Amino acid sequence: MAWREQVARERRAAFRDQEYWGRPLPGFGDPQARIMLLGLAPAAHGANRTGRMFTGDRSGDFLFAALHRAGLASAPSSRHRADSLRLRDVYITAAVRCAPPANRPSTSERDACLPYVRAELEILGGLRVIVCLGAFAWAAALRLLEQEARAVRPRPRFAHGAEVALGRHRLLGCFHPSQQNTFTGRLTEAMIDAVLERARALAGAGEQEPR
Numbered sequence: 001m002a003w004r005e006q007v008a009r010e011r012r013a014a015f016r017d018q019e020y021w022g023r024p025l026p027g028f029g030d031p032q033a034r035i036m037l038l039g040l041a042p043a044a045h046g047a048n049r050t051g052r053m054f055t056g057d058r059s060g061d062f063l064f065a066a067l068h069r070a071g072l073a074s075a076p077s078s079r080h081r082a083d084s085l086r087l088r089d090v091y092i093t094a095a096v097r098c099a100p101p102a103n104r105p106s107t108s109e110r111d112a113c114l115p116y117v118r119a120e121l122e123i124l125g126g127l128r129v130i131v132c133l134g135a136f137a138w139a140a141a142l143r144l145l146e147q148e149a150r151a152v153r154p155r156p157r158f159a160h161g162a163e164v165a166l167g168r169h170r171l172l173g174c175f176h177p178s179q180q181n182t183f184t185g186r187l188t189e190a191m192i193d194a195v196l197e198r199a200r201a202l203a204g205a206g207e208q209e210p211r
Contacts, residue, residue: 021051021081027093027120028052028081034089034128034203035072037063038117038137040176041096041105048099051081053092054177062177063133066189070196089203091127093120095140110140117144128203130169131195132158134176141171160191163198170202 025042042048046057054060055078067073067090074086096105097113117140121127132138138158142149148166149155156164162173174187174195181187 015045015049018049020049022048023051024097025051025053025094026097027091027117029087029091030089031091031124032089032126033087033091033124034126035091035199036120036124036127036130037090037092037133038130038141039092039094039133040136041094041103041109042099043103044099050079052078053094054078055080058179058182059177062182062187062189062192066177066192066196069189069193070200072196072200089200091120091124093117095137105136110136111143114140114144128168128170129172129199131172131174131199133174134158134178137176138162138171138173142166145169145171160187161195161198172199172202 025047037054039054042053043057043059046060047053047055050056054063060078064073064078064085065076067087068076072088072090074088075084078085095113095117096109097116098109100106100109121144130141132141135158138156142156145166148169152164152166156162156171158173160173160175162171164171172195174192175181177187177192
């Protein structure tokens with residue numbers, strides 16, 4: 001909490017004239033979503049600034065371009081919580097709701113925020129697929145669905161393209177769209193496109209234009 005507020009006060013020089021959100025980030029998207037994208041945490045000068053998950057940084061640029069190609073977003077970019085972007089059949093949230101130092105949240109922060117993700121799962125009654133963006137999100141989803149995960153042996157391990165059924169939900173693994181992954185080619189457009197296409201197939205989603 002202290003870190004997110006410090007960042008919002010001090011700001012990056014390129015954004016010094018902008019008002020930072022500087023508070024816990026809510027998820028956003030289609031209330032009838034069948035696909036959830038579960039990320040790590042808000043970026044200090046991205047979502048912590050703009051007030052929308054995966055918005056205002058390179059990770060978000062890569063992700064929203066992929067969602068648009070998949071027919072799940074009305075535009076290929078997301079700039080601010082007040083823009084006209086719309087999602088269809090997709091809801092975006094994160095395991096941790098406040099920007100952590102060095103973008104490395106602790107497991108205690110994860111566990112403190114999980115009730116909010118659990119509440120979103122309950123509200124999104126039609127949800128079928130959870131795309132976990134990175135190993136941290138995968139671990140959070142397993143903890144969130146711990147009762148269902150206990151029945152799976154060996155314990156599901158994260159990998160890009162990993163897939164496991166937990167009750168009525170299906171988890172899909174995808175490398176996080178961080179610059180560390182996208183700039184090095186560890187995660188390519190073709191790779192994330194394939195995961196989103198698989199998510200659509202499992203959920204029967206994205207068959208119409210985004211609302």
